Amino acid sequence: MRICFLTLGSRGDVQPYVALAKCLMKHGHQTTICTGESFQRFIESNGIHFNKATLDLMALANTAKGKAVLESPLKHMGLAMRLSKNVIRPAYRKTMDDFYDGAKNADILVYHPKALGAVDIAVRLEIPCVSMPPIPVSYPITEFPNLAVSPTANFGKTINRMTYLVNRKAESMQIKDINDFREKTLGLPKRKAGIYTFDRSGKEIPTVYPVSPLLFPEVESWNGHVFLAGFFYYHSESNLDSDLEAFLGDGKKPIAVTFSSMPLKDPDTFMRKLEAALAATDNRAVVLSGNSGILNSDNKRIYVTKQAPHDLLFAKSKGAIHHGGVGTMAAALCAGVPQLVIPFSVDQPFWANRLYKLGCSVKPLREKTMTADDLSNALIDLDSSEIRHTAGELAKKINLENGVENAVRYLESLA
Incomplete structure (x- = not known):
């Protein structure tokens, strides 16, 4: 089995996939991780095939402008918008092509929600895809709200579940680029934003959270919909200095x-x-x-x-x-x-x-x-x-x- 992982972000957005890819290889499977160049050495040092994505959010975070936005996003709202328009968005469009290049020979696609175009690629290649965010943020549940809405509040069952509907809006700003990618690269027609947030052609997209169910003893509404596998531990083979x-x-x-x-x-x-x-x-x-x-x-x-x-x-x-x-x-x-x-x-x-x-x-x-x-x-x-x-x-x-x-x-x- 050939598994391709599509992810963007910090080390926390990459390391769980590295841990899983290493285990998959022990079981005889082939793995590829497509992400920013900042993680090429880390990925390849673990014997995993690396496919470069144009958008390198980790490298951007280490620039003066990136640090300013991370430190005070509200204070630097204008800067954040300019970075998005002039740097992030164009790089995202190229990255979708990179994702497709890395996934062409895959049997299964595993993706982080930041990996725009992932489900479109799976549709084009006619292969299964699995949503695997590192935090429990995607599937609608009743026990606590979407972390993007509130990380600590509890609005009650009905409103808690409704807060996850904002996930459908996550790709709205990039839908033009996604449709450009669909038409020019995948040969698919345009689509509306959010139609692949939870399901694909009417069938629920499998969701895996690499976290321990022991941290969520009260949550029952994931049952039958989300698989909590346990933490994906990456054990270093190096030594302390x-x-x-x-x-x-x-x-x-x-x-x-x-x-x-x-x-x-x-x-x-x-x-x-x-x-x-x-x-x-x-x-x-x-x-x-x-x-x-x-x-x-x-x-x-x-x-x-x-x-x-x-x-x-x-x-x-x-x-x-x-x-x-x-x-x-x-x-x-x-x-x-x-x-x-x-x-x-x-x-x-x-x-x-x-x-x-x-x-x-x-x-x-x-x-x-x-x-x-x-x-x-x-x-x-x-x-x-x-x-x-x-x-x-x-x-x-x-x-x-x-x-x-x-x-x-x-x-x-x-x-």
Whole structure:
């Protein structure tokens, strides 16, 4: 079986597909991932065929303009609109051709909702397609609303389900380009926006969420419609840096701090608060600077490095402070460490709220409003026996799920 994955975005939008593709190859299947060039090395280093997509959202996020929009989208609304018109939209049109090129020999197409034109390609090639967003955002349910509408509210069953109808509007701004792609590349007639959001020719599109059902004990309206396979864990084959290993071995277990691709609004102020909180609670920290803007630290309690495998680092940490990205959250859940989430946007407040209610995370904080005392109190709470027990028990159950194997069997059943 030949499986083609179409995705765009940050590492959190790519890594789950890499984990699944590796497992598929172990079962004798062929895999291709089509995405931005920023991830070519990561994908190919895992033995997966890479197909370049013109639109590289990760590279765009690392530009000055991209960072400005990510940090303050409302403040830079004009800039965001210009980027969309002059950069993103033209690149999206070319990317649809790239997607088609990568999918031509596929037996099954697996796509992220950001991959515009994916279902159109599956229709043209007459092959099955599977919607596989990394977060539970696509299928209409009654238990909580669309995260794009509200990540924390609950409007009641009827309105909650209705909020997912906005997904039909997601491709409205690009429908002209989609139809241009359909006519010129696929040889298909024009269509209306949103007709492939939930179904294809009257048949429901299979949806897989690479998340654990243990995080959603109250949700029943996915049953029979959405498959929750469990988290797709990517286990790094590399080692921690020797200097980092030396720091880890030279004292008590540290707290891991990472914001991955999210830029802090004021990294210097955050570091001053972190230093004060660590001193007040007699803790140490390993800070993965990523795209946060954190440069370095002279504080002996803190080790700063650009990046490190989350699975390896969290296993040697006493807790994790992070932005609430689903991949980082999943790695912390797997390690069974208490978490503090400082969310930025999109799905991150949702995960922060859900982890707190489940009892494996302390109360979320916000970068803009938190004080050094707030952070100190949160570090104290991370040490509570109750939260440590809850995190440890949940980890035992999650580590039995094997999400990638479950997803492989699901895809094989479709073929």
